[in-house]
Amino acid sequence: MKDIALLLAEIVGERYVSDRPEEIYFYARDPGLMPPHKPNYVVIPKTTQQIQKIVRLANQQRIPVVPMGAGMSLTGLVIPLKGGIVIDMKRMNKIIEVNEKARYVIVEGGTSQGALKAYLEKNYPRLRHSIPDAPAAATIAANIMIHGQGRLTQQYGFNSDMVAGLEVVLPSGQICKIGSCSLVPGWFSKGAPLPDLSGLFLGWFGATGIITKVALKLYPKKKMRDVEIFITDREDLVPDIVYELTHTEMAEDINIFAQPLPMIFKDNHHITIFITGDTDDELEFKRKMIWGALDGFIKSKDGGFMSIPPALKSTLLEMPQRSVSRFADVKKGGGFEYSGPILLVERYPDCSRKLVELASKYDLAYSAMARIIGRGHCMMFGFSFTFNRADPDMMARVREALQEVSEYVLEIGGVFWKPTIDEQRLAIERMDPTTLNLMKMIKRNLDPNGIMNPGNWEVT
Amino acid sequence: MYTLKFDENLCKTCPTCACLVKCQYLNLGIDEAKQEMMKIIEGEDSFVLQDCVTCYGCEEYCKRGNHPFYLITERREEKGILTSPRAITKQWINIGEPRGKYKLGEVKERVLSFGFMPEFLQLVEGRLFEDVMPSFVFGQEFFCNVVYIHFANTSIIKKRLPMVIDNFRKLGAQEVVCMHDECYGSFAHLAPAYGIEVPFRPIHYFEYLYSRLKALSDEIRPLNIKVAYQRPCSSRLCPDKHHFVKDIMEFIGVDLVDRTYQDENALCCGGIFGMAFGYELKDDVQKRNIDDMVEHGAEYCVFNCPACQNTLAEKVARRGIKPIHIIDLCRMAIGENPVMEVS
Numbered sequence: 001m002k003d004i005a006l007l008l009a010e011i012v013g014e015r016y017v018s019d020r021p022e023e024i025y026f027y028a029r030d031p032g033l034m035p036p037h038k039p040n041y042v043v044i045p046k047t048t049q050q051i052q053k054i055v056r057l058a059n060q061q062r063i064p065v066v067p068m069g070a071g072m073s074l075t076g077l078v079i080p081l082k083g084g085i086v087i088d089m090k091r092m093n094k095i096i097e098v099n100e101k102a103r104y105v106i107v108e109g110g111t112s113q114g115a116l117k118a119y120l121e122k123n124y125p126r127l128r129h130s131i132p133d134a135p136a137a138a139t140i141a142a143n144i145m146i147h148g149q150g151r152l153t154q155q156y157g158f159n160s161d162m163v164a165g166l167e168v169v170l171p172s173g174q175i176c177k178i179g180s181c182s183l184v185p186g187w188f189s190k191g192a193p194l195p196d197l198s199g200l201f202l203g204w205f206g207a208t209g210i211i212t213k214v215a216l217k218l219y220p221k222k223k224m225r226d227v228e229i230f231i232t233d234r235e236d237l238v239p240d241i242v243y244e245l246t247h248t249e250m251a252e253d254i255n256i257f258a259q260p261l262p263m264i265f266k267d268n269h270h271i272t273i274f275i276t277g278d279t280d281d282e283l284e285f286k287r288k289m290i291w292g293a294l295d296g297f298i299k300s301k302d303g304g305f306m307s308i309p310p311a312l313k314s315t316l317l318e319m320p321q322r323s324v325s326r327f328a329d330v331k332k333g334g335g336f337e338y339s340g341p342i343l344l345v346e347r348y349p350d351c352s353r354k355l356v357e358l359a360s361k362y363d364l365a366y367s368a369m370a371r372i373i374g375r376g377h378c379m380m381f382g383f384s385f386t387f388n389r390a391d392p393d394m395m396a397r398v399r400e401a402l403q404e405v406s407e408y409v410l411e412i413g414g415v416f417w418k419p420t421i422d423e424q425r426l427a428i429e430r431m432d433p434t435t436l437n438l439m440k441m442i443k444r445n446l447d448p449n450g451i452m453n454p455g456n457w458e459v460t
Numbered sequence: 461m462y463t464l465k466f467d468e469n470l471c472k473t474c475p476t477c478a479c480l481v482k483c484q485y486l487n488l489g490i491d492e493a494k495q496e497m498m499k500i501i502e503g504e505d506s507f508v509l510q511d512c513v514t515c516y517g518c519e520e521y522c523k524r525g526n527h528p529f530y531l532i533t534e535r536r537e538e539k540g541i542l543t544s545p546r547a548i549t550k551q552w553i554n555i556g557e558p559r560g561k562y563k564l565g566e567v568k569e570r571v572l573s574f575g576f577m578p579e580f581l582q583l584v585e586g587r588l589f590e591d592v593m594p595s596f597v598f599g600q601e602f603f604c605n606v607v608y609i610h611f612a613n614t615s616i617i618k619k620r621l622p623m624v625i626d627n628f629r630k631l632g633a634q635e636v637v638c639m640h641d642e643c644y645g646s647f648a649h650l651a652p653a654y655g656i657e658v659p660f661r662p663i664h665y666f667e668y669l670y671s672r673l674k675a676l677s678d679e680i681r682p683l684n685i686k687v688a689y690q691r692p693c694s695s696r697l698c699p700d701k702h703h704f705v706k707d708i709m710e711f712i713g714v715d716l717v718d719r720t721y722q723d724e725n726a727l728c729c730g731g732i733f734g735m736a737f738g739y740e741l742k743d744d745v746q747k748r749n750i751d752d753m754v755e756h757g758a759e760y761c762v763f764n765c766p767a768c769q770n771t772l773a774e775k776v777a778r779r780g781i782k783p784i785h786i787i788d789l790c791r792m793a794i795g796e797n798p799v800m801e802v803s
């Protein structure tokens with residue numbers, strides 16, 4: 001295998017290849033609960049052509065290839081289950097073009113959320129993208145690859161719905177453009193009015209190709225942003241509250257959280273509603289519409305808008321919201337994992353009760369975090385547990401609790417989001433056979449040697 | 461269990477029924493007011509129990525030493541009438557639960573009580589408080605809990621307030637300078653109304669501030685500004701201390717504008733109104749209040765309660781009025797900088 005390292009060094013330069021144990025150790029794991037597995041090599045390419053060469057080499061040698069952004073999807077999706085080459089995308093971090101009037105940006109496949117946010121704030125203060133609450137180092141390509149959700153998801157759907165074009169290195173090593181950019185210079189649509197081929201890649205976790213460029217839709221950035229929190233002690237009412245809220249079409253983002261600590265959050269479900277505006281009047285108009293939509297719940301004493309302490313307000317208005325990362329360290333030792341299935345909003349009460357039941361059964365610290373996707377079309381419900389990495393017993397309990405979540409999610413009509421390998425297997429088992437067959441055809445044709453992130457979506 | 465001392469005979473012979481007649485949120489003539497008051501006393505249903513917005517005003521309007529608002533609160537609780545949504549009530553009760561996370565300064569016989577308002581940890585900097593600081597207490601263990609009258613829940617007060625008082629006693633406090641009206645009102649007004657013994661002397665911080673300003677009078681530079689004062693609901697529990705606002709303003713050369721919504725006519729900041737009753741009431745009250753400040757040419761809005769300041773600061777600032785806490789205003793008068801942001 002030694003000559004592979006040399007061949008890789010010829011492609012990316014010696015500095016950017018490693019098979020040293022300390023680096024292999026690091027790239028063998030992610031911050032979640034999945035057991036580690038070592039890669040043989042790590043490469044950090046700089047260009048699409050380098051990726052093309054790496055993939056060609058891997059194909060010749062039948063070596064697995066695992067693309068990696070920041071490795072923060074937490075469910076083991078970047079763990080090289082069958083060894084091989086981890087392609088760390090971080091050096092491909094250029095922001096290539098912003099089309100201000102058509103509101104899209106083209107970035108390289110390793111560009112981070114934080115870099116794009118900072119770039120837009122500096123150069124295009126009237127534009128923004130749908131930033132997730134993942135740490136700022138998380139990458140844009142990986143986020144759309146796993147159908148992530150961000151601040152604009154309630155308005156415009158999954159972050160992957162905001163893709164406006166892709167450049168992908170296929171498992172064969174060919175470079176393929178997807179969307180309007182395959183025909184004309186503009187990167188304004190990932191499919192329509194052509195056949196939409198983006199689905200051959202998005203959601204596949206790199207098992208069908210490596211994204212080297214993404215065009216992402218940008219949206220108007222208003223000058224002001226504020227937040228309101230409507231609280232209720234009845235989880236059963238949450239779906240109706242969300243329905244009324246989404247009907248107003250006034251909110252930027254709607255998240256829901258429930259957790260037993262600190263005491264200010266005990267006993268209640270917090271529907272966090274973000275609003276934006278260019279003027280005080282616009283903001284106040286939206287606030288009024290939102291309060292008005294929920295007035296019936298206030299009058300029946302079933303819920304009300306809480307007063308938000310200034311410190312909490314500034315935490316909530318952060319993008320990304322660091323409170324999520326802080327929760328990750330509640331038990332010290334920095335372990336945090338959530339199962340975040342996508343389900344109908346009407347399942348909120350079931351999920352909420354199940355989470356409390358599991359936390360008590362396995363004696364775990366928990367937090368429920370839901371994000372509304374589209375105008376109430378569905379939601380991501382995060383069953384989140386925090387654990388101390390130095391406490392194997394606690395980790396085992398979290399693992400068991402999350403396994404129960406997986407079973408439960410399917411039972412109540414949910415679909416796994418960024419599924420672990422076990423969840424992917426479960427999905428494959430239960431999926432409509434014709435759909436599965438179509439997936440097989442795609443995978444076999446695109447990646448006949450099965451070198452791309454093997455273990456993931458192993459349908460063949 | 462402690463019970464409210466309420467003298468119904470005083471009401472029966474009351475010539476004004478000022479408690480309800482003066483109420484700014486219920487429109488009652490004297491006859492109707494009397495009738496409703498008697499219903500409340502007798503434990504019958506009265507629309508007042510449904511419609512009272514918990515401004516605390518009637519505790520001040522009654523000049524005969526009765527406690528109409530405490531009675532309303534008792535009756536609501538007996539009948540299970542909620543003022544606020546359940547979730548809000550639960551949240552507030554949870555927040556106030558003692559958790560052993562209090563902070564103590566170097567407690568002496570005279571001690572400052574911040575209750576459970578973290579803003580005071582900042583506000584007491586500088587020379588105004590140098591003769592008592594660092595003798596202070598902060599945390600749920602020293603939080604008077606009287607705010608729960610907003611939530612029609614006196615049982616929690618009756619349970620927790622004696623423990624709070626006992627915590628002060630255990631520290632050997634002889635004089636407690638209360639940094640919030642509610643804190644002072646609980647020891648000086650509510651506790652006696654319920655027969656709860658208070659083994660120390662509560663001092664309202666206005667009184668303390670006024671005496672400190674006098675001691676520092678050589679350093680006072682008149683501020684020559686026009687201000688509106690935002691009177692908090694809890695000030696109705698200690699109306700005998702309200703005169704200090706005027707006294708202090710005069711002393712530091714501040715012109716307190718003579719506006720409609722001041723003194724007995726003061727309007728609530730709207731914070732509780734929003735949480736309990738929704739947008740309309742909150743918006744109406746805030747609008748009238750701030751319009752009144754603007755119309756009377758106020759340059760600053762002076763706050764006494766940090767919660768009012770949190771609720772209204774941004775709103776007054778947007779109308780060109782600078783929000784400031786009264787302590788910061790006094791600090792400015794002696795040449796120190798305000799510690800809270802003045803936008």
Ligand SMILES: Cc1cc2nc3c(=O)[nH]c(=O)nc-3n(C[C@H](O)[C@H](O)[C@H](O)COP(=O)(O)OP(=O)(O)OC[C@H]3O[C@@H](n4cnc5c(N)ncnc54)[C@H](O)[C@@H]3O)c2cc1C
Pocket residue numbers: 066067068069070071072073074077078089109110132133134135137138139140141142143144145146147148149150204205206209210211212324325328453
């Ligand atoms: C505290 C915290 C909060 C979070 N909040 C959110 C949130 O609000 N919304 C949200 O959506 N997610 C959230 N996440 C999950 C996750 O971190 C993000 O979705 C993030 O965008 C993933 O990016 P990454 O670069 O870390 O992905 P990685 O883990 O590196 O990769 C994810 C998948 O994409 C593949 N991949 C990576 N790059 C490429 C490429 N160029 N081409 C092809 N395949 C590729 C990988 O092989 C892997 O299968 C959160 C995570 C944490 C830890």
Ligand code: SF4
Pocket residue numbers: 470471472474475476477478479480497521522523524525526527528
């Ligand atoms: S409470 Fe006071 S003001 Fe009201 S009726 Fe009784 S005595 Fe009169």
Ligand code: SF4
Pocket residue numbers: 479480482483484485486508511512513514515516517518519529
């Ligand atoms: S508390 Fe206020 S609103 Fe309620 S009856 Fe008394 S004066 Fe009226």
